[in-house]
Amino acid sequence: MSASAAGRSAAPIPEPRAWRALAALCVGLFITLLDQSLVAVSLPRIREDLDASINQVVWVSAAYLLTFAVPLLVTGRLGDRFGQRNVYLVGMAIFTAAAFACSMAPTIEWLIALRAVQGLGGSLINPQPLSIIHRIFAHDRRGAATGVWSAVASSAGLFGPVLGGVLVGTGGWRWVFFVYIPLGLISLVMVARYVPKLPTGARRIDVLSAVVSLVAVTGVIFSLQQGPDVGWTVWVWVVLGIGIVAFGVFVRLQRTAVARGTEALAPLGLFTRRNFTLGVTAVATLGFTVYSVNLPIMLYLQVGQGLSAQVAGLMLVPMGVISVIMAPLIGRVTDRVAPGRISRIGFSAMIAAMLSFGVAMHLEATVGWLLIPIVLLGFANSLCWAPNSTIALRDLPGDLVGAGSGVYNTARQVGAVLGAAALGAVMQMGEGTLGFGAAMGNAVLLPVVFLLVGLVAVSRFRESSTVIGATGA
Structure with missing residues (x-):
C-alpha cells in the first residue's frame, strides 16, 4: 500500500x-x-x-x-x-x-x-x-x-x-x-x-489551573486592550503585572499536574513537539500583523488619500478574494510538499507587503500604488494561515488535539491584541511628530520585526513530529 x-x-x-x-x-x-x-x-x-x-x-x-x-x-x-x-x-x-x-x-x-x-x-x-x-x-x-x-x-x-x-x-x-x-x-x-x-x-479538568489561566489571560488581554485608551496609568500596569505573575503560576501548575493527581490544562508535553511549538510562535506573529494592519491602511486611504469609507473598503476586496480563491489550493499543496516550504514563501511575501505599504505611505503614494501591497498581502495570507495550522496540529495525538487547539488559538488572539495596542501606540506617537503618511507607514512597518521571528520559526518545521527532550506533563 x-x-x-x-x-x-x-x-x-x-x-x-x-x-x-x-x-x-x-x-x-x-x-x-x-x-x-x-x-x-x-x-x-x-x-x-x-x-x-x-x-x-x-x-x-x-x-x-x-x-x-x-x-x-x-x-x-x-x-x-x-x-x-x-x-x-x-x-x-x-x-x-x-x-x-x-x-x-x-x-x-x-x-x-x-x-x-x-x-x-x-x-x-x-x-x-x-x-x-x-x-x-x-x-x-x-x-x-x-x-x-x-x-x-x-x-x-x-x-x-x-x-x-x-x-x-x-x-x-x-x-x-x-x-x-x-x-x-x-x-x-x-x-x-x-x-x-x-x-x-482528558478525564478531568484541573479547576485550579483553569482559574489561574483565566486570571493570566484576562490580565494580559485587558491591560493591552485598555492601556492605549487610558494612557497606560498605574492600575493598567498593575493588571498587566498580575496577568504575567499568574501566567508563571499557571506554567508551574502544568508542570506539577501529575503530582497533584490531575491532568494538565495545557500539557507541557505539547511544547516538546517541535512543529507545534514553532507553529504557535508563528501564529502569534500572524495575529499581531493581520488583525492590526487594517486600521492604519484604512486610515491612510480615508484620511491620507481622501477616499470615502465605501471606496476604501472596496480597495481591500482584492486581498480577500485572492485569499478565498488561493487558500483551498494551497491547503492541498501543503499535504504534498515538505513542511515549511510554502510557509517560508508566505511569510516572506507578508514581510514584502508590509515593507511596500510602509514605503508607499512614507512617500504618500497615490491609491493605485497601494494595490500592489494589497494584492501581495492577499497571496501572503493564503500561503501562511492554512499551512501553519496544518503543520502545527496534524501530528498531535488525539487526546491532546483539543488542548493544542486552545493554546494555538490563544496565541493568535493574544498576538492580535498585542498588535492592535502596539500599532495604536505607534500611530499616536507618530501623528504628533511626523506627517500623517509617515505615521501610518511606521505603524505598518512595526510588524516586520515580528514576522521575521515567524519566518525563522516556520523555516525550522520538520517532516515528522519531532519530540524535543522529555514528554513533559
Missing part, C-alpha cells in the same frame, strides 16, 4: 462524510469571525439609538473580544473532556440565543452584558473545529481541509463590512444580530447530523 493510500485509510470516518462535517463546521466559523467586522459597522447607529457614550460603544466590541479570547485555553480542553462536537453545539446554542437577546436589548448596558455572553459562546465554538478536522481527516488530507477552513475565514473578513452596511442601512443595527439566528440554527442542525461523536481524552 502506498503512503498516500495508507494515510487515507487512517481516516476514522469516510471522506465524503468528513467533508460534509467540515461544511457544517464552516458555518459556525463564518458567523463567529464575521462578528467583529459586522458589529463594528453598526456601532455609530447603536450609539445614536441607545444614547450611549463612546466608551460604552467601544465596550460593545470589547466585551465580546474579552470573553471570546480569555477562556480559549479552557474551552479547548473542554472539547477533549466532553467531546468537541458536544462543546461546539453548546457554544453555538449560547451564541445564537445571545444574538437573539442582543437584537432585543433595551439599553446599552444590557447590550454589553449580552455581548459578553455571546463572546463566551464563540469561545466554546472556536477551538473545536480545528480539533475535529485533525481527527476526522486522514493525515494526508488535513492540509486540504484546513485550506477550505482558511478560505471561509478569509471570506468572513471580506463580507463582514459589506453585509453590515446593507443590514444597518436597510433594517437598522438590530438586524446585525438577528441575522445570526438562522445561520446559528443551520449550524446546529448540520453539526448534529454530520459531525461524528469522537472518543474523549
